[in-house]
Amino acid sequence: MEAHFDGIAEFVAVAQRGSFTAAATDIGITKSAVGRAVTRLETRLGTKLMHRTTRRLTLTPAGEAWLEHCVAALEELKRGESALTLARNMPGGEVRIDLPTAYGRLHIMPVLLDVAKRYPALGLNVSFTDRRVDLIGENIDIAVRIGNLDDSADLHARQIGVQHMVIVAAPSYLVARGVPQSPDELADHDCVAGRRQGNRIAWLMKQQDGSTSRQVVPVKHELQDFEMVLMAVRAGLGLTQLPFWMVQDDVRRGALQIVLDGRSGGEWPINVLWPRTKALPAKVRVIIDGLVGWANES
Template sequence: MDSNIVAGDRFSGMNEFVLSAQEGSFTAAGLRLGLTSSAVGKAVTRLEERLGTKLVHRTTRRLTLTNEGEAYLSSCLRVLNELEETESYLTTGRSEPVGRVRVELPATFGRRHVLPSLLELSTRHPRLDLSANFSERLADLIAEGIDVAVRIGVLKDDLDIAARRLGEQRLVICASRAYLKRNGIPKTKDNLLVHDCIGGLRRTQRAVWLLRNEQGVSEPVDVKVRHELGDGEAMLNTALAGCGLAQLPTWLVGEHLRSGALVQVLDEWTRGEMPIHVIWPRTKYIQPRVRVVIDELVRLSSEGDSGFKA
């Protein structure tokens, strides 16, 4: 079979499909392409026949994507972004970042310490677009098409993922003065099994905090969690409200410790540190749009008040 025909067939209907999905109708896509709505619809139909799957649900009012259509659209947009980026490099001679970068960030840390710098980066590069999600879940970068992620905690060994350490965060245990007045100040690690503790949403049944043992090595210690919250900001507010002890990073609670709104306890056990990394799918060639985001995170981590230092 002629390879040129195969290549041509591979991209046939892609523009029509992408614009139809973005515009929500064949008519609107046709106006942008200079085609009739019928021609656009036929191109998408031929694409579906070649792929052997339905990509769009057609109604009289609007097109909606099937699950397969959503997945195919995501792949098409990545391909088109990379083509645009490469063409920009070839025509200008510079690796100008062009296209959309999907970034996965820890919720509170990402909003406070990462997003402002990424937005400023996008103003310096007007053709760089961002899709940022804030979550504590461990997303599958490759399966979900994520370009860059920031992870707090020890990384698992994964040959498909590249990583660079940005810094670390130090955890402390603290509570409001009102809570400590009502319940007393914990003196030993065992006291955490009788105090009300504020924790994150658990992935396992066991509720643990990271504390140092007698040898100075960090290890998980069982605690009694009364309240579970989905992100650090909510945990902080719950501690400030006098609802229990919380183990939180110094970048989040520092101002409240300095003001006296929160009091640090069990200080001799709680100087555990957690590494912070930027990770991305391993590849021989990193697109400029991804490289510039990684470089910005590395630059940000070197600043003293960036939140990447314990």
């Protein structure tokens, strides 16, 4: 395929500049290299394209016809390159994004919708999963993940937050059952838990030496969805341990109250991930910028 383009740029430069020397200067190669390229082109086409004398250079009729086709082809290539550059620099097209279920719905989606509103050419394709996804294998442009990351030469990561765990309850429950003053007192309370990890449900608690350990708690209600856990605790059914980002609005307006403040353990980074690439597409860049800007303002 490369042979079909061999010598075309050199031929067009010579024809337009009227000189092998000037064409060589424009292209950045030697005069002899230009001459050899044009000769190879004439040999491949089986026709003479130029009359060369010591004083002047003129195109043959075949050369004039061929020049017209070559100029049109090169212009079309330039338009194609411009289109690719525009696609790289202008936010547009579908962006595949994978988000954690609850965190993604509550906090990331509003940011994405704001970015999509500012860039109407963007198309969002958003999935919600709590599993570890293979961005490259599953053709995902951006993912947000909570937790420590494995080292990967294929991915970029930017931290946009930290998940802190807190223990909360509704004021009505605390009035009826009392406020626990130590982790040991959790044994006397009703606890509401989400997904089970192992045979027994345990919450992360900070110890006096600053370390974190798991403490088994008595579970009265086990709900396999953290938003349903939050609903049950709002209704006064017990204590629960949830990420602060999930309960912060309830705490601010007094619908929930933090207990054992400073004793609830567990902190994990929240990162936005994307495949490593030499040129980041504009559609990906504006979403990452939007998430980082939101994180800086939070």
